[in-house]
Amino acid sequence: MVFASLLKDWTNDDFLTLERGVILAQHALAETGLFSDENLARILDNHPESELTISTMGDDPTRFDWIEGERNGASGEQIIRLVHEGKLWLNVRRILDFDREIREAVDSIYAELESRSPGFKAEQRSANLLISSSTAMVPYHVDMPVNMLWHIRGRKRVWVYPHFDLxxxxxxxxxxxxxxxxxxxxxxxxxxxxFALVFDVEPGQLLTWPQLTPHRVQNLGGFCVSLSTEHKNPRARRRINVHEANYWLRRNCGRFCRSTSADDWKAYVKQALIRGIRLSRRLTAGKAKDQFVYSKAFKIDLDQPNGISMIEQAQVVIPRELQTSGSES
Structure with a gap:
C-alpha cells in the first residue's frame, strides 16, 4: 500500500522538537481504514498469542492494581466486543512484524520524519497497537525506547511529567x-x-515526549485505539546502557554513579562496560537476561458477565517499589 503524507500541518518547530520536548501534532492514520473493528479483529486472529497482552485494572491511579490475563481461545471478534463492553486494555506487541500494511504506514511516517527533521534517526523501529475500553487507564510509567503515541479512535487524557527530573x-x-x-x-x-502537562488527545493527534519521560493515561470515552511507535538511535541506546551500567556498578561494586548523562565520555565507558557484561552473560548462560514480566492472573471467560474470571491459585506479584506511593530515593 502506498501512502500520501500521514503527517498533517506540521511546523518546522514540530520537526525540530522531536526527542527534545513534548509535541502535540496532527496525523492521518485514522483515514487509512486500517483500524476498523473488522480489521482489528482480523489482526488479533492473525497475531501470535505470545505477543498479545490482555490487561485489566481498577479505578484509582494511586493504587497499583494492574493485572494481566490469558486469551483463553477467544476470537478476535469476541475480544473486540469485550473491549467495547468491559474494562480491558490490549497491547498487540510487535505489530510491524506481523501486519504488512501497518508496517508500511509506519515506515512511511518515519521516512518523512527522517527527511524533514535534522539529525533525527529512527533505528530499531517497533510498534504496539493499543486497543482499550472507554474507562481503561494506564498507570504511571516510563518507556525505555523513544515513544510516539499516534491516537486513532476514542479520547484519552495524558499526563506528561518533567523528563530527566529525579x-x-x-x-x-x-x-x-x-x-x-x-x-x-x-x-x-x-x-x-x-507539575504535569495535561493533554486531552483526540483522534488524529500525535503526542510524543523525550525518552524515559514519565506519563500516565486515562481514557475519557469511546472505544480507544492508538498506535504506539518506538525507536532507538545511538543516543537512546547509550542512555539505557548508562542506567544499566550504573545499576551494575551499584550492585556489584558498591559505587553510586550520579552521572546519567548520555553524552559525556563516561557514558561511552559505561556503554562499553555493559555491552561486555551482556556478551559475557550470553556466553555463559546461553541467552540474554530476561525483562521483568507480570504473571497471568485472569482469563477471558465469555460465560461471565464481565467477560473475565480469575485464575485459581494465580499469584499477583506487585514489585516492592509499587506497593507504596511516592518515589524511591
Missing amino acids: RFVSQTVLEKVCAGELSEDVPYDPAFDR
Whole structure:
C-alpha cells in the first residue's frame, strides 16, 4: 500500500522538537481504514498469542492494581466486543512484524520524519497497537525506547511529567527498569500532577515526549485505539546502557554513579562496560537476561458477565517499589 503524507500541518518547530520536548501534532492514520473493528479483529486472529497482552485494572491511579490475563481461545471478534463492553486494555506487541500494511504506514511516517527533521534517526523501529475500553487507564510509567503515541479512535487524557527530573522517577528506579529488574511501571504520587502537562488527545493527534519521560493515561470515552511507535538511535541506546551500567556498578561494586548523562565520555565507558557484561552473560548462560514480566492472573471467560474470571491459585506479584506511593530515593 502506498501512502500520501500521514503527517498533517506540521511546523518546522514540530520537526525540530522531536526527542527534545513534548509535541502535540496532527496525523492521518485514522483515514487509512486500517483500524476498523473488522480489521482489528482480523489482526488479533492473525497475531501470535505470545505477543498479545490482555490487561485489566481498577479505578484509582494511586493504587497499583494492574493485572494481566490469558486469551483463553477467544476470537478476535469476541475480544473486540469485550473491549467495547468491559474494562480491558490490549497491547498487540510487535505489530510491524506481523501486519504488512501497518508496517508500511509506519515506515512511511518515519521516512518523512527522517527527511524533514535534522539529525533525527529512527533505528530499531517497533510498534504496539493499543486497543482499550472507554474507562481503561494506564498507570504511571516510563518507556525505555523513544515513544510516539499516534491516537486513532476514542479520547484519552495524558499526563506528561518533567523528563530527566529525579523528583518524578528516582535514579535507582530508572536503573532497575533499564536493567530489566522492574517493569516500566514506576512509583506514582498524586502530588506529581501539579507539575504535569495535561493533554486531552483526540483522534488524529500525535503526542510524543523525550525518552524515559514519565506519563500516565486515562481514557475519557469511546472505544480507544492508538498506535504506539518506538525507536532507538545511538543516543537512546547509550542512555539505557548508562542506567544499566550504573545499576551494575551499584550492585556489584558498591559505587553510586550520579552521572546519567548520555553524552559525556563516561557514558561511552559505561556503554562499553555493559555491552561486555551482556556478551559475557550470553556466553555463559546461553541467552540474554530476561525483562521483568507480570504473571497471568485472569482469563477471558465469555460465560461471565464481565467477560473475565480469575485464575485459581494465580499469584499477583506487585514489585516492592509499587506497593507504596511516592518515589524511591
